[in-house]
Amino acid sequence: xxxxxxxxxxxxxxxxxxxxxxxxxxxxxxxxxxxxxxxxxxxxxxxxxxxxxxxxxxxxxxxxxxxxxxxxxxxxxxxxxxxxxxxxxxxxxxxxxxxxxxxxxxxxxxxxxxxxxxxxxxxxxxxxxxxxxx
Numbered sequence: 001x002x003x004x005x006x007x008x009x010x011x012x013x014x015x016x017x018x019x020x021x022x023x024x025x026x027x028x029x030x031x032x033x034x035x036x037x038x039x040x041x042x043x044x045x046x047x048x049x050x051x052x053x054x055x056x057x058x059x060x061x062x063x064x065x066x067x068x069x070x071x072x073x074x075x076x077x078x079x080x081x082x083x084x085x086x087x088x089x090x091x092x093x094x095x096x097x098x099x100x101x102x103x104x105x106x107x108x109x110x111x112x113x114x115x116x117x118x119x120x121x122x123x124x125x126x127x128x129x130x131x132x133x134x
Contacts, residue, residue, distance in 0.1 A: 006126075012119045018046045019112040026108060029101045036092035040101065 022043045032038040 006122075008122060009119075012115055012122065015046065015115045016112065016119065018043065019108055019115060022108055023105070023112070026101055026105050029096050030098065030105070033094070033096045033098055033101075036094060038094050038096060040096045042104070 025041050025043055029038075029040045029042075
C-alpha cells in the first residue's frame with residue numbers, strides 16, 4: 001500500500017489544499033478593506049461527506065427504513081461564496097471588517113498547522129512501519 005493511495009493521505013491533501021485556497025480568499029478580503037463596494041468573500045466549507053464520497057474505497061450503507069434519505073452534495077467543494085449577512089457595512093458599501101477577517105485568518109492558520117502536523121505524523125508512522133528511521 002502506497003502513501004498516496006491512502007484515504008487519510010488524500011483527505012489531508014484535500015484539507016490542506018482547501019485551507020491554502022481559503023487563505024488566498026481571506027487575504028484578498030484584507031487587501032480590499034478600503035475598496036468601495038467590495039463584498040467580503042469566503043470559501044464554501046469543506047463537506048466531510050462529499051470528501052468521503054469521492055474516495056476510492058466507497059462505503060455503502062444499508063437502507064434499513066424507507067424514510068431514510070441519502071442527500072446529494074455539491075460537486076465543487078471549493079466554490080467561493082459571498083458572505084450573506086455582513087457584520088457591518090461601511091458608507092462606501094464595503095463589507096470587510098478587519099477584525100473579523102483577521103480572526104478567520106488566525107483560525108485558518110491554526111487549522112493548517114494542525115493538518116500539516118497530522119500529515120507529518122502520518123508519514124513518519126508510515127515510514128516506521130516500512131522499516132525507515134525517524
